[in-house]
Amino acid sequence: MAQKNAPDLMERIVSLCKRRGFVFQSSDIYGGFSSCYDYGPLGVELKRNVKDAWWRSMVVGRDDIVGLDSAIIQHPDVWKSSGHLAGFHDLMVDCKECKGRFRHDHLEDENVCPNCGAQGSFTEPRAFNLMFKTFAGPVEDTAHTVFLRPETAQGIFTNFLNVVNSSRVKPPFGIAQIGKSFRNEITPGNFVFRTREFEQMEMEFFIPPDEGDKWYDYWIQERFDWYVKFGVRPDKLRKRAHDDDELAHYSTGCTDVEYEFPFGWSELEGIAKRGCFDLTQHGEGSGKDLSFFDEATKTRYIPHVVEPAAGCDRAAMTFLVDAYEEEAIPNEKTGKDDIRTVLRFHPSIAPVTVAVFPLVKKEGMPDRAREISAALQDVGLRTFYDEKGAIGRRYRRQDEVGTPWCVTIDGDTLSDGTVTVRDRDTMQQERVSADEIAANLKQRVADWKRT
Ligand code: GAP
Numbered sequence: 001m002a003q004k005n006a007p008d009l010m011e012r013i014v015s016l017c018k019r020r021g022f023v024f025q026s027s028d029i030y031g032g033f034s035s036c037y038d039y040g041p042l043g044v045e046l047k048r049n050v051k052d053a054w055w056r057s058m059v060v061g062r063d064d065i066v067g068l069d070s071a072i073i074q075h076p077d078v079w080k081s082s083g084h085l086a087g088f089h090d091l092m093v094d095c096k097e098c099k100g101r102f103r104h105d106h107l108e109d110e111n112v113c114p115n116c117g118a119q120g121s122f123t124e125p126r127a128f129n130l131m132f133k134t135f136a137g138p139v140e141d142t143a144h145t146v147f148l149r150p151e152t153a154q155g156i157f158t159n160f161l162n163v164v165n166s167s168r169v170k171p172p173f174g175i176a177q178i179g180k181s182f183r184n185e186i187t188p189g190n191f192v193f194r195t196r197e198f199e200q201m202e203m204e205f206f207i208p209p210d211e212g213d214k215w216y217d218y219w220i221q222e223r224f225d226w227y228v229k230f231g232v233r234p235d236k237l238r239k240r241a242h243d244d245d246e247l248a249h250y251s252t253g254c255t256d257v258e259y260e261f262p263f264g265w266s267e268l269e270g271i272a273k274r275g276c277f278d279l280t281q282h283g284e285g286s287g288k289d290l291s292f293f294d295e296a297t298k299t300r301y302i303p304h305v306v307e308p309a310a311g312c313d314r315a316a317m318t319f320l321v322d323a324y325e326e327e328a329i330p331n332e333k334t335g336k337d338d339i340r341t342v343l344r345f346h347p348s349i350a351p352v353t354v355a356v357f358p359l360v361k362k363e364g365m366p367d368r369a370r371e372i373s374a375a376l377q378d379v380g381l382r383t384f385y386d387e388k389g390a391i392g393r394r395y396r397r398q399d400e401v402g403t404p405w406c407v408t409i410d411g412d413t414l415s416d417g418t419v420t421v422r423d424r425d426t427m428q429q430e431r432v433s434a435d436e437i438a439a440n441l442k443q444r445v446a447d448w449k450r451t
Pocket of ligand 1: 150151152153183185192193194195196197198199200202267268269270307309310311312313314
């Protein structure tokens, strides 16, 4: 009995995140700081797994993409050339009655304040630049003003020449980057979906000018398939091509991968055809030649760009929301159903891959369990050791945080060398030789399919 779209589903997920250490409100002990979140012990593993999965599919598992880690604070002229200083703004309106501030394009009714209900109380829309400003060095004046990057992409464009000159790459090739970005969003919300500080996973794919359509189609499909590969149900995902009036002036196409959250279909990432806008702008702004000379065809051109730009926090939230299920399990003792909460994470996304339990805290079981846990860690599996409480409750605690398998060490382990492997999704238990447990679990990771 999955309760996927119950109205309070998001609330239950947010509550689980806090209770079990995925995500906490930032500055909690000071009463919290609105729209800022901290990732707890399980959340940080989830997020690292998301980033690893992205990096493996984008960089490690391919020959045509290299990585980069550029600075958050960059030369202010970067933002002049990129267009962010002049144009990276949202239109906002204030309600004169309640002083609420809203994004103009988010208003369902342009007359009525969604906060206090006042009619005709909005100010005229005003442009609000989304970049956070600060000062580099001790002097706080215009000459020392710098910005926190609002996207990781520009650090890639400004390093195009460095990478070409140092790394033996030639179009078509990509540069990938994961890192924090900052936007002073007027209306953040929906948990970690829209925050002011967030992480992006962006890749700029540099191509000959006539290959835009081919690579655009390719990257839309690749990125859609990535979410499915890591367990997201395809019927909850869709591709949405932007209408012409949604496109940036330099862009000739953008398609979002969207997920159906409890609050509606929303963007996970955008795949954009950016033409040669970025390298042209930075070439003009810096006075450097950012064209590429193709030795084979003896032609010189400014590469065009196709960009898949994803949000790490949104991806982590998608995996969480999509994995969340509540099922009714008949309880023979009470004759009623118990509700089992389970996160059906893909094993590569799950914060913990294997929980290791001694059945009881005696007869040498904890020592043997620790040995087995260490052996599993040696082959790269993320383990969690727990020796407290009834075994059934320990299994349920792991279901709730999405651990795919639990290994229990009991009396038989000590006599016949076998352990119990309990599967999160089927709740089936099997005896496996302790000597083969690492290989057995590795195989289960490889064979896992969403049920
Ligand atoms: N370089 C292109 C670019 O930054 P974007 O659509 O503005 O494009 C890319 O951002 C992705 O970054 C979004 O699809 C989303 O996943 C994530 N993102 C953007 N703003 C965000 C915010 N305020 N909070 C969380 N994630 C955000």
